[in-house]
Amino acid sequence: MSESSSDVPGPTTGYVAIARKWRPRTLEEMAGQTHVTRTLRNALTSGRIHHAFLFTGARGVGKTTAARAFARALNCDQGPTPDPCGVCVPCVEILQGNSPDVIEIDGASNNSVDDIRDLRDGVRYLPQRGRFKLYIIDEVHMLTRGAFNALLKTLEEPPPHVKFIFATTEVNKIPETILSRVQRFDFKRIPQKVVVTRLRLICESEGVELTEEALRMVARAGEGSMRDAQSLLDQVISFGGKNPTDAQVADILGLVDRSVLFELFAGILKGDGSQSLDAIAKVHENGYEMAQLTSELLELVRNAALAALSEGARKHLDLPEEEKAQLLQVVEGVPAEQLARVFQVLLEVHDQVARASRPRYVLEMAVARLVAVRPAQPVTALVDRLVDLERRLRGAGVQPRPGSAQGRGREPSDDPEGERRS
Numbered sequence: 001m002s003e004s005s006s007d008v009p010g011p012t013t014g015y016v017a018i019a020r021k022w023r024p025r026t027l028e029e030m031a032g033q034t035h036v037t038r039t040l041r042n043a044l045t046s047g048r049i050h051h052a053f054l055f056t057g058a059r060g061v062g063k064t065t066a067a068r069a070f071a072r073a074l075n076c077d078q079g080p081t082p083d084p085c086g087v088c089v090p091c092v093e094i095l096q097g098n099s100p101d102v103i104e105i106d107g108a109s110n111n112s113v114d115d116i117r118d119l120r121d122g123v124r125y126l127p128q129r130g131r132f133k134l135y136i137i138d139e140v141h142m143l144t145r146g147a148f149n150a151l152l153k154t155l156e157e158p159p160p161h162v163k164f165i166f167a168t169t170e171v172n173k174i175p176e177t178i179l180s181r182v183q184r185f186d187f188k189r190i191p192q193k194v195v196v197t198r199l200r201l202i203c204e205s206e207g208v209e210l211t212e213e214a215l216r217m218v219a220r221a222g223e224g225s226m227r228d229a230q231s232l233l234d235q236v237i238s239f240g241g242k243n244p245t246d247a248q249v250a251d252i253l254g255l256v257d258r259s260v261l262f263e264l265f266a267g268i269l270k271g272d273g274s275q276s277l278d279a280i281a282k283v284h285e286n287g288y289e290m291a292q293l294t295s296e297l298l299e300l301v302r303n304a305a306l307a308a309l310s311e312g313a314r315k316h317l318d319l320p321e322e323e324k325a326q327l328l329q330v331v332e333g334v335p336a337e338q339l340a341r342v343f344q345v346l347l348e349v350h351d352q353v354a355r356a357s358r359p360r361y362v363l364e365m366a367v368a369r370l371v372a373v374r375p376a377q378p379v380t381a382l383v384d385r386l387v388d389l390e391r392r393l394r395g396a397g398v399q400p401r402p403g404s405a406q407g408r409g410r411e412p413s414d415d416p417e418g419e420r421r422s
């Protein structure tokens, strides 16, 4: 059942996918998920180890990895220990995926009552080599209702030599009766910065040269999944070689070149229509979907709005510091409400762009609208300008007429010009 789980290249396998080759062997080595790994390590140290665990979370965030590392930690000759030796028979066997005591079951294809009855029969036998017999059931939400019920009995009173680890991407499909009998760990999407760090390490050891920008593109495209990011890195290497340019990386990932995206955005904010239209043309010539461009632009505007909003809002940006700094530079002096409006307009055209027979025109007109209709200036800024004007007039010997901004105080609603668009 665990035949496909070997992470070690066999003598005949030349190429091993990065995601497999770089699977962490210990909890310590895992990137992110420290809330999980710390608790598991503490349990191993104290020896107070629950008999059933549920690992939930998106694809490729380390559920299987943690399950196997935990298995090694439990069954290592030196164990249970958070730091398994890696060289004893149980350690090596688990690493190679052929330990008789670690039984990996695909819940999607072994989901019947009979499958679980087989499991229950097996549970009675003692482990052959390690201390524990470990059942790892992946995609456990796929079990039938009957199968869950059959599992329940074993879960209530498992023999002391048995541990269960269930993994699922859809925890809402797990019955309450099961949930109440397991120790649950929620694996999080992995922050971009953490993914970048891991990718950088991989590239360095594999002799692949990617710029920080390129690493970020790969991480971003992985959307919080380490496995997806690593598979994309595989693609980048196989199409772009060991020294691809940023533009090549963007191309392979099907992403719009970041610098062009920033030009487009900056053009909108500055009211520079030709800069924005040039950027759209460039993207179009490179053969990208306008819908893809629009959604990347939307993401950028959202990030920019958060960056402009406040220090507190900025912490919701899953971006590396350099990119935050770059964003802050672009939005300097731009009021958050202007960004919100740009977002609104783009959001409205997003679906139209995706459906239109001439998507480029739709996007161009939206941009033209954003550039032509400059933002309403905040009233306070206008009042300040009036006050400034008055001061300069006075300096030139001209007296302000009664009823001017200063004479009447600074009530914004008094200023009919305040709302006018400049």
Ligand SMILES: Nc1ncnc2c1ncn2[C@@H]1O[C@H](COP(=O)(O)OP(=O)(O)O)[C@@H](O)[C@H]1O
Pocket (backbone or CB within 6 Å): 018, 019, 020, 021, 022, 023, 024, 029, 030, 031, 032, 033, 058, 059, 060, 061, 062, 063, 064, 065, 066, 167, 190, 198, 226, 227, 228, 230
């Ligand atoms: N937290 C992590 N730290 C480092 N690598 C990870 C992490 N999570 C996933 N990976 C990488 O992604 C691959 C797949 O991870 P896996 O644990 O199988 O994900 P899943 O959550 O889908 O079970 C691993 O082989 C490893 O290379």
Ligand SMILES: [Mg+2]
Pocket (backbone or CB within 6 Å): 063, 064, 065, 138, 167
């Ligand atoms: Mg898995």
Ligand SMILES: [Zn+2]
Pocket (backbone or CB within 6 Å): 075, 076, 077, 078, 084, 085, 086, 087, 088, 089, 090, 091, 092
């Ligand atoms: Zn060991």
